[in-house]
Amino acid sequence: MSHCTKLSSHWKIIVWDEEFFQGRRHEFTAECRNVMEFGFETVRSMKVESGAWVGYEHAAYQGQQFVLERGQYPRWDSWSGSNSYHIERLTSFRPIACANHRECRMSMFERENFLGRKGELSDDYPSLQAMGWCNNEVGSFRIHSGAWVCYQYPGYRGYQFIMECDHHGGEYKHWREWGSHAQTFQIQSIRRIQQ
Amino acid sequence: MSHCTKLSSHWKIIVWDEEFFQGRRHEFTAECRNVMEFGFETVRSMKVESGAWVGYEHAAYQGQQFVLERGQYPRWDSWSGSNSYHIERLTSFRPIACANHRECRMSMFERENFLGRKGELSDDYPSLQAMGWCNNEVGSFRIHSGAWVCYQYPGYRGYQFIMECDHHGGEYKHWREWGSHAQTFQIQSIRRIQQ
Numbered sequence: 299m300s301h302c303t304k305l306s307s308h309w310k311i312i313v314w315d316e317e318f319f320q321g322r323r324h325e326f327t328a329e330c331r332n333v334m335e336f337g338f339e340t341v342r343s344m345k346v347e348s349g350a351w352v353g354y355e356h357a358a359y360q361g362q363q364f365v366l367e368r369g370q371y372p373r374w375d376s377w378s379g380s381n382s383y384h385i386e387r388l389t390s391f392r393p394i395a396c397a398n399h400r401e402c403r404m405s406m407f408e409r410e411n412f413l414g415r416k417g418e419l420s421d422d423y424p425s426l427q428a429m430g431w432c433n434n435e436v437g438s439f440r441i442h443s444g445a446w447v448c449y450q451y452p453g454y455r456g457y458q459f460i461m462e463c464d465h466h467g468g469e470y471k472h473w474r475e476w477g478s479h480a481q482t483f484q485i486q487s488i489r490r491i492q493q
Numbered sequence: 494m495s496h497c498t499k500l501s502s503h504w505k506i507i508v509w510d511e512e513f514f515q516g517r518r519h520e521f522t523a524e525c526r527n528v529m530e531f532g533f534e535t536v537r538s539m540k541v542e543s544g545a546w547v548g549y550e551h552a553a554y555q556g557q558q559f560v561l562e563r564g565q566y567p568r569w570d571s572w573s574g575s576n577s578y579h580i581e582r583l584t585s586f587r588p589i590a591c592a593n594h595r596e597c598r599m600s601m602f603e604r605e606n607f608l609g610r611k612g613e614l615s616d617d618y619p620s621l622q623a624m625g626w627c628n629n630e631v632g633s634f635r636i637h638s639g640a641w642v643c644y645q646y647p648g649y650r651g652y653q654f655i656m657e658c659d660h661h662g663g664e665y666k667h668w669r670e671w672g673s674h675a676q677t678f679q680i681q682s683i684r685r686i687q688q
Contacts, residue, residue, distance in 0.1 A: 370646075379574050427564050451564065453642075
């Protein structure tokens with residue numbers, strides 16, 4: 299990612315191969331496609347020192363997604379937040395280049411391919427139903443600016459789906475494009491990602 | 494709670510004793526101190542139809558706390574969000590009377606009893622460190638208006654602690670006052686609760 303090298307000072311993540319910041323340690327200032335190439339079996343704890351990142355269950359940015367903002371993540375459950383299946387793997391991660399908390403705009407649509415009822419978002423929504431969205435599903439998303447994380451359940455819980463204006467041209471037409479772990483249209487809370 | 498009866502139309506939660514909205518069903522428009530009094534062993538799924546609520550692991554509002562905003566919660570993992578220990582119990586719940594997304598103000602302090610460095614919050618913060626808070630702990634809180642949920646980990650993950658301006662006079666001097674499940678000063682993200 300060109301922005302990563304260009305702005306690498308904006309991003310720093312430290313990972314360990316044991317829980318609670320123990321064992322093998324490595325610092326990254328840009329994306330990592332596969333931690334095994336650095337002698338890690340998996341990542342079991344980490345500290346995000348700057349920038350917003352997304353971590354992935356599998357190598358090459360596949361599997362469950364985890365938004366990683368500045369702070370300490372001592373165990374797998376500190377970034378998972380989803381119990382849907384017990385997951386202790388974090389194998390690849392990358393900076394979220396377009397995260398920009400001040401200017402975030404997206405449209406969500408009742409049905410896939412930008413059809414049906416439309417909602418315009420520019421804030422954080424712990425409950426889409428509380429802001430007037432009729433059901434617990436979203437068909438498709440168009441990200442105009444910034445980066446967002448969409449969640450399966452209210453209150454920013456369950457599966458996480460990172461959506462960025464500079465990926466897929468900001469177009470997420472169908473849940474199959476939300477991420478390799480997406481299985482339904484169910485989305486009940488959405489928030490902006492800040493750098 | 495006087496406000497509950499006074500404004501009961503503002504609150505409605507439907508609970509079931511089986512997952513995915515199956516089995517015994519009951520509607521509540523005010524607090525419930527113990528679902529067992531309604532023939533429930535525990536609550537295994539629920540829908541929040543209006544208002545913001547807080548659910549508790551044990552009867553009489555004890556144990557782990559779970560903020561419950563409008564939406565559908567088909568299984569325990571949809572409200573837990575904390576894997577710290579696998580919890581399938583939800584035994585009591587009550588409306589969050591003072592939740593007011595438009596006007597929320599709180600002060601957080603580096604040390605207990607409102608001592609040390611001070612931070613003023615009036616927005617949502619998925620990462621306290623990203624907004625300049627030096628470490629991963631908060632010593633004490635003073636809630637001036639509204640209701641807030643504080644989380645152990647960044648990105649609104651881990652243990653949840655609901656803090657309200659009309660409880661404890663809005664004063665949370667020490668982690669022992671955050672909730673019966675609090676064990677440390679560790680807080681890494683904070684957000685407002687909306688009605």
